[in-house]
Amino acid sequence: MTTIDYIVTELSLLVTRFPLLTFKYAYKKDCSTHVILVEPLNEFEENDLYLEAESDFVFNFENRFVQESILFVSDNSLIKVEQPEYTIRSGQLVFTCELKQEIPNFIYESEMNAGETEMVNLSLAA
Numbered sequence: 001m002t003t004i005d006y007i008v009t010e011l012s013l014l015v016t017r018f019p020l021l022t023f024k025y026a027y028k029k030d031c032s033t034h035v036i037l038v039e040p041l042n043e044f045e046e047n048d049l050y051l052e053a054e055s056d057f058v059f060n061f062e063n064r065f066v067q068e069s070i071l072f073v074s075d076n077s078l079i080k081v082e083q084p085e086y087t088i089r090s091g092q093l094v095f096t097c098e099l100k101q102e103i104p105n106f107i108y109e110s111e112m113n114a115g116e117t118e119m120v121n122l123s124l125a126a
Helices: 003-017 041-046 048-064
Strands: 022-028 033-039 069-073 086-089 092-096 117-121
Touching: 003 022, 003 033, 003 048, 003 086, 033 041, 041 048, 048 069
Parallel strands: 033 069
Antiparallel strands: 022 033, 022 086, 086 092, 092 117
């Protein structure tokens, strides 16, 4: 399983547990870090169950992918996710096609032109 496969799968599980959340993923090459924006801010800051699940995610990620780093941020963080490669919200994976990577077990409804977005119903994924 690649890093992206792992991140998308785990974020999909988190959004199933916390359906009010939206995650936006980007990779920062300059600092070799996977950055995940969590919205809305109050859930990111005040939901203790989510904070515990996020902590477990980071711990498991860092033990599995020792050479890589991951960072969860909010809207008011200095590090921004301005052009997400993936957006994961309840029941959907949205991605920018030009950045799309093939992710096993996810169903892509159709091929789109570069720069367009595509939504995938995660409930259909095997």
